[in-house]
Amino acid sequence: MQARGHHCSRQVVRKHLAALRTGAAEPVRADIPSPRKVTSWIMRARETLTESQGERLLQVRLACPDITRACDLARAFADLVRHQRGYLLLEWIRQAEQDAPKPMKGFAGFLRQDLDAVTARLTLPWSSGVVEGHVNRVKTLKRAMYGRASFALLRTRILTQS
Template sequence: MRRFRDTDLDELLASARDRRPNGVLEPFKAYLNARFTEAQGQVSGTRLFLEIQARGFRGSRQVVRKHLAALRAGTAEPIRADIPSPRKITSWIMRPRETLTESQDERLLQVRLACPDITRACDLARAFADLVRHRRGFLLLEWIRQAEQDAPKPMQGFASFLRQDLDAVTAGLTLPWSSGVVEGHVNRIKTIKRAIYGRAGFRLLRTRILARA
């Protein structure tokens, strides 16, 4: 905010023009670098411009020539890695592996190789999902011990929280019953309360609840 408040409009526009070409060219840098290496530097900027233009590039010819000059001078910036977002990584981990596409499974493998913490979190998360899906509550205590031993800190905290109410969680992962029906009734009562809040008393609330029971 301070930058936009204290900087002249002309300077802001100039800086925006300076930054924009790099962003436009970024998805095509890997291709340009590969073509430059393949041709051993003996390739024209015009030819490369036409090649990436056919691939969807919408920038100017000058941007391509500038990047090509940087490659020849050895001053080109390294290509930014295509790092998936935490939300995307989480979705890959939590979904059953057989539902992932081949490319998603490959990307997740790359993330696991790059980060040991994510590897351990992925293994534990999938093991816990298996407990829930197949009601293997008898394995819960062992899962908690493993998580508390070498899992990332957020997962260690989750495991400690489960240990505090171990019997109830084990029952939930073992027995076929749940509190879903009760929670549904509680939600219905809360909806009725909100609808008449500030306009009626307990007598009407009681009547409406019993009338729909």
């Protein structure tokens, strides 16, 4: 064993062999990827996955039909977002509500609640990201100055940090 690169004492080997003989040894656990790792494999383009990552994702998909369906829906949604195909959103929501795992159904229901806004974002070239960034900055300043300064000073800081 040492010639193969294993560095363990004889006593450790003896204990393991004794456990194997009595049937008390724990089985070797499979190398199960973390949910975060599986999610990263699903969300990346297939071309960017290494061969081993593609094989591992295929093993996970074969082991769990729910992950397979969620993977297909997640990739379809990512395609909608990347290529701004808002006209396909309603069909995606129908598919997700029909036979997706429960978390995906919840997400589809959430999108349906604000369908016009989501469709607009996936169709139109404009974004409210800059405005949202300024709102976040103002709220952060307001929280930092709460109870410490007057409105005049808050107004000055907001206007000078634009």
